[in-house]
Amino acid sequence: MRTVLITGASSGIGEACALQLAEEQNFRLLLCARRIEKLEELTNKIKTLNPNCEVHTFKLDVRNAEEVETTLGNLPAEWRKVDVLINNAGLSQGLDPIQDGDIGDWDRMIDTNVKGLLYVTKYVVPMMEGSEQAHIINLGSIAGKEVYPNGNVYCATKHAVDALNKAMRIDLLSKGIKVTAINPGMVETEFSEVRFHGDKERAKAVYHGLTPLNGQDIAEIVSFVLSRPKHVNINDLLVMPTVQANGTIINRNN
Ligand code: NDP
Ligand code: 8X3
Numbered sequence: 001m002r003t004v005l006i007t008g009a010s011s012g013i014g015e016a017c018a019l020q021l022a023e024e025q026n027f028r029l030l031l032c033a034r035r036i037e038k039l040e041e042l043t044n045k046i047k048t049l050n051p052n053c054e055v056h057t058f059k060l061d062v063r064n065a066e067e068v069e070t071t072l073g074n075l076p077a078e079w080r081k082v083d084v085l086i087n088n089a090g091l092s093q094g095l096d097p098i099q100d101g102d103i104g105d106w107d108r109m110i111d112t113n114v115k116g117l118l119y120v121t122k123y124v125v126p127m128m129e130g131s132e133q134a135h136i137i138n139l140g141s142i143a144g145k146e147v148y149p150n151g152n153v154y155c156a157t158k159h160a161v162d163a164l165n166k167a168m169r170i171d172l173l174s175k176g177i178k179v180t181a182i183n184p185g186m187v188e189t190e191f192s193e194v195r196f197h198g199d200k201e202r203a204k205a206v207y208h209g210l211t212p213l214n215g216q217d218i219a220e221i222v223s224f225v226l227s228r229p230k231h232v233n234i235n236d237l238l239v240m241p242t243v244q245a246n247g248t249i250i251n252r253n254n
Pocket of ligand 1: 060088191
């Protein structure tokens, strides 16, 4: 039985990963996000899917280093050992040319996607001590591989995740911790609604005339990555909807 900690489990890819791993029966789930009520709803779904799945949820804002340290340090004793960390919490805010960018949006993206990922990793790695199957999965993006118009700061944060993924693989090699980046293209989740500050119509338009990926598509890849034998690690994986060639070239029906 492996214990998996998923950040940003209250929605989208994180939620889908929790459901996928719960169904597989050989994982215990430590789930966190800011919206604790969403995590409670998710726990109910998990219990319906697999009543035997052990789940522990807790509120965590990954941007607050002190909160990350104390919350993880105060977990119940039976939840203080972690085998798998899925660094999934992240967001985009705004899609504007750099000269029109909102500084608050920039700070939220940098603080969450880069600093939050670092804080969680720093405090979870010691919790992996002694694990025979230690593994960190970082959610990067096509935005970490290329830059698209007005994506400036979001792309910069995901390029940072790309660099940190490579850096972690080097630094954690001697500890035997596997490190994998999964870099999706367009996945329909709450992502665009958050990017456009709650504008549902604008968010919906992002996926108009195409079939995007969904959270389950990514969760199945996470499951595949975690099911490789001990001597095999998938370093870096780029996954797109079939209609998306790269960050900007997308084949829409109309
Ligand atoms: P969602 O908006 O559906 O989910 C984002 C999750 O991150 C939520 O659970 C949210 O929880 C959590 N989160 C955001 N800020 C914080 C914070 N400060 N502290 C803790 N948790 C936080 O989007 P996705 O599922 O699509 O995104 C998941 C990851 O995948 C992100 O890193 C994103 O950049 C990446 N990604 C997404 C793609 C897409 O097209 N959707 C493509 C490529 C990568 P809460 O609000 O409750 O705190
Ligand atoms: C999210 C997908 O295309 O907005 O990382 O960069 S995209």
